[in-house]
Amino acid sequence: MEILPAGFYARPTLDVLEEIIGKVLVHDARGRRVSGVIVEAEAYIGESDPACHAAPGPTRRNAPLYGPPGRAYVYFNYGMHHLVNAVTEREGAPAAVLIRALEPVDGIEFMCRRRGSTLDPRRRVCSGPGNLTKALGIDLRQNQSDLTTSRLRIEDHGITPDRLTWSPRIGIRVGTDREWRCCWDGHPSLSGRVATGRAFRR
DNA sequence: CGTTCGATGCACT
DNA sequence: GTGCATCGAACGT
Numbered sequence: 477m478e479i480l481p482a483g484f485y486a487r488p489t490l491d492v493l494e495e496i497i498g499k500v501l502v503h504d505a506r507g508r509r510v511s512g513v514i515v516e517a518e519a520y521i522g523e524s525d526p527a528c529h530a531a532p533g534p535t536r537r538n539a540p541l542y543g544p545p546g547r548a549y550v551y552f553n554y555g556m557h558h559l560v561n562a563v564t565e566r567e568g569a570p571a572a573v574l575i576r577a578l579e580p581v582d583g584i585e586f587m588c589r590r591r592g593s594t595l596d597p598r599r600r601v602c603s604g605p606g607n608l609t610k611a612l613g614i615d616l617r618q619n620q621s622d623l624t625t626s627r628l629r630i631e632d633h634g635i636t637p638d639r640l641t642w643s644p645r646i647g648i649r650v651g652t653d654r655e656w657r658c659c660w661d662g663h664p665s666l667s668g669r670v671a672t673g674r675a676f677r678r
Numbered sequence: 679c680g681t682t683c684g685a686t687g688c689a690c691t
Numbered sequence: 692g693t694g695c696a697t698c699g700a701a702c703g704t
Binding site: 518520527528551554556561574576605606607645647648651668 | 694695
């Protein structure tokens with residue numbers, strides 16, 4: 477098992493999107509390791525993508541998207557949810573992959589506690605971009621963290637999904653024509669709305 | 679099954 | 692002041 481190097485992220489975003497499925501998102505906080513296998517993600521690419529936060533051009537909020545690949549872009553949304561992205565491409569080319577769902581691996585009981593006691597079949601604990609950040613304890617303090625060196629990182633455990641499903645991105649009002657949502661086909665930990673796109677063998 | 683709706687805070691114009 | 696890359700409870704069918 478090894479940490480993904482910066483070169484993994486410094487590539488076309490759709491390549492990163494496809495290959496990030498099966499990798500392991502890890503957060504070590506207060507000496508406690510929590511982690512999960514990435515089973516769902518979406519691409520947001522460039523100022524010409526109307527759903528990308530870079531669409532209005534550079535602002536203070538979206539600055540991490542314009543920075544070096546391999547960093548985290550964390551932002552706060554709907555007044556209550558943190559969402560975590562991995563920045564891709566290269567400096568000056570704003571693009572990222574949004575992590576949407578994990579299969580829980582390490583610290584499952586701790587993650588359930590963070591999510592609250594009103595839940596929970598375990599497989600729902602990290603399903604949904606707001607849910608997984610809450611379960612892993614990710615918030616704005618991790619914005620711009622270096623995913624290759626910090627306590628928030630992505631590891632390669634040699635896991636390869638058998639099939640992937642590509643479909644339109646969800647939860648957005650614009651840019652829904654692009655099929656930039658990539659899911660581990662049929663995985664039980666996918667977020668609420670299950671993809672109906674086409675499945676491809678790898 | 680399905681859809682609607684309230685909670686909630688901040689970046690941006 | 693507006694609009695979110697959301698979530699889950701509360702309904703209706």
